[in-house]
Amino acid sequence: MSSYLASFFLLFLIVVHPKSVQGQNENPPTWKAQVLANMEQRASHFIALSRRIWEIAEISFEEYQSSELIASELRAAGFQIKTNIGAMPTSFIASWGSGKPIIAILGEYDALPGLRQEAIPEKRPTGMLGTGHGCGHNLLGTAAAFAAITAKEFMKANSLGGTIRFYGCPAEENGSGKVHMSRAGAFADCDAALTWHPDDRNEPGMKTTLANEGAYFRFRGTAAHAARAPEKGRSALDAVMLMGHAVDMLREHVPSETRIHYYISNGGVSANIVPEFSEVRLTARHPDAPTLDAIWKRVVKCAEAGALATETKLEIEIIGALANVLPNDALARLSESNMRLVGGVRYTQAEREFAAKIQALLPQDGLPDLNSAAQVFPVQEGVTFWSTDVGDVSWQIPTGEIRAATFVPGVVPHTWQSTACSGMSIGQKGMLVAAKTIALTAIDLFQRPVLVGEARQSFEKRRAGRAYSSKLPPDAKPQLKPRAN
Ligand SMILES: [Zn+2]
Incomplete structure (x- = not known):
């Protein structure tokens, strides 16, 4: 009425x-x-x-x-x-x-x-x-x-x-x-x-x-008994934690409008097994896409640093990118x-x-x-x-x-x-x-x-003459069964 x-x-x-x-x-x-x-x-x-x-x-x-x-x-x-x-x-x-x-x-x-x-x-x-x-x-x-x-x-x-x-x-x-x-x-x-x-x-x-880019960062190491033979293990979770620490330090040295957020989507399965597999889901954002590109390259370096220090293998799957x-x-x-x-x-x-x-x-x-x-x-x-x-x-x-x-x-x-x-x-x-x-x-x-x-x-x-291009990889398909994001 x-x-x-x-x-x-x-x-x-x-x-x-x-x-x-x-x-x-x-x-x-x-x-x-x-x-x-x-x-x-x-x-x-x-x-x-x-x-x-x-x-x-x-x-x-x-x-x-x-x-x-x-x-x-x-x-x-x-x-x-x-x-x-x-x-x-x-x-x-x-x-x-x-x-x-x-x-x-x-x-x-x-x-x-x-x-x-x-x-x-x-x-x-x-x-x-x-x-x-x-x-x-x-x-x-x-x-x-x-x-x-x-x-x-x-x-x-x-x-x-x-x-x-x-x-x-x-x-x-x-x-x-x-x-x-x-x-x-x-x-x-x-x-x-x-x-x-x-x-x-x-x-x-x-x-x-904010333009954004998001990915899964997956680390693969070597499982071992965490007490009997830890020296034989290479912890994928350690790689994740080093990456996280590096990203948290990176925050101080990026433009103030930047946003970076992540969670550990897989941190291993048991305390007595050196984690063979770990995964981080991370999104970075900035209002200017070229600036975000530069920040993203540095995020990738943080992940590579984690893999280098822990002797694990890194794989990155870009799952989202918006202009x-x-x-x-x-x-x-x-x-x-x-x-x-x-x-x-x-x-x-x-x-x-x-x-x-x-x-x-x-x-x-x-x-x-x-x-x-x-x-x-x-x-x-x-x-x-x-x-x-x-x-x-x-x-x-x-x-x-x-x-x-x-x-x-x-x-x-x-x-x-x-x-x-x-x-x-x-x-x-x-x-x-x-x-x-x-x-x-x-x-x-x-x-x-x-x-x-x-x-x-x-x-x-x-x-101003800039052409549209998506950062999503050309072969990326719609994730019709999306995982928790
Ligand atoms: Zn909405």
Whole structure:
């Protein structure tokens, strides 16, 4: 009901006080108010879809039901569906219309292991069991599909030319799904891509992310009785620990935006056997890919040092590599003007109480105000300290990625709190902010080809002649049965 009232308020703003909508120098076209009102009427259907995917919570490459739920919505809306893009059974492309421009809307739907949580403001269940939507991808995929369907209906009703596509992108969390889709040429003919990510604030995207590279470092030594004949053994675990120590010392001597994290995925099997085999899973990140390349070479030296000192053999398997996001100025500014029309997330009294309980359990230092969810933050440059396979798409075609306040302010992704928010009305309201903003932006691109040209210019300017290439080895296949990562 409150959002219904909000729509009226929005209409009032548009009709009576056009200049009061920040960032708009002229009256927003009336079609935008109509699109938003239509979306509001159909919101409950998509909220239910997002909740269903939240309940299923399928992890990377296992999103069979989730992808089919979204694909069936698009099929019913008249889209043509192609599946198994990049040899991934849970990927698909839904397409409607013909000719240029071709606008892609990217959706994800994978969950995370260990983050199952009820949609309540206290941790339950305890024990970190089960899968959960701690990154809000149930909202991400649903909003993207809602936006694509809305754009299609507008194009049909207004006889607009062009092609709208929804990309069902699997395994964002643990599988570099979009990298494998890229290798299949899935984005080659697109003019622009639009997407979003759940967050604790509404922000049109102009920030980059961290490029990353991840691998298993495996050491093979010689087993021996740890007491009877230790001199005959060569410990693979010793190699792992030396590598870890070297990496920890390396941290002091890398650029400050670097991130390196690892865990020992195999440390041997018994205290009385010199470990014959040990394994480390390590990821390194930096916002600039060439800088990351140089850091990665030094990480490899740390591993080689461990193998040299312990007389063990080293084998490295690169299993993930993502590009940083190349921001797009034109798409960010266009998204900003639309997001300001849509407005932020306004909490009901019950939602305020939910949010206050969530915030009470967070570190209190620097906690943002609850009212910040109602704001739309301005476009700004900077780095978001995470990595996404949207980065790889953004180096191929102009890409606009916005953020919407699906999480209570102060909540970070990959926590029980973010899973809780993604299954209830706060997350669902943020999802609608994203769906509406992307729908308006996509329709703008179809209506005004000059905007597609501006997005291309921004892309070329930022790219500055650098070509896209993935660091993932050319023969790397999708890890359809992913290991713990
Ligand atoms: Zn995510």
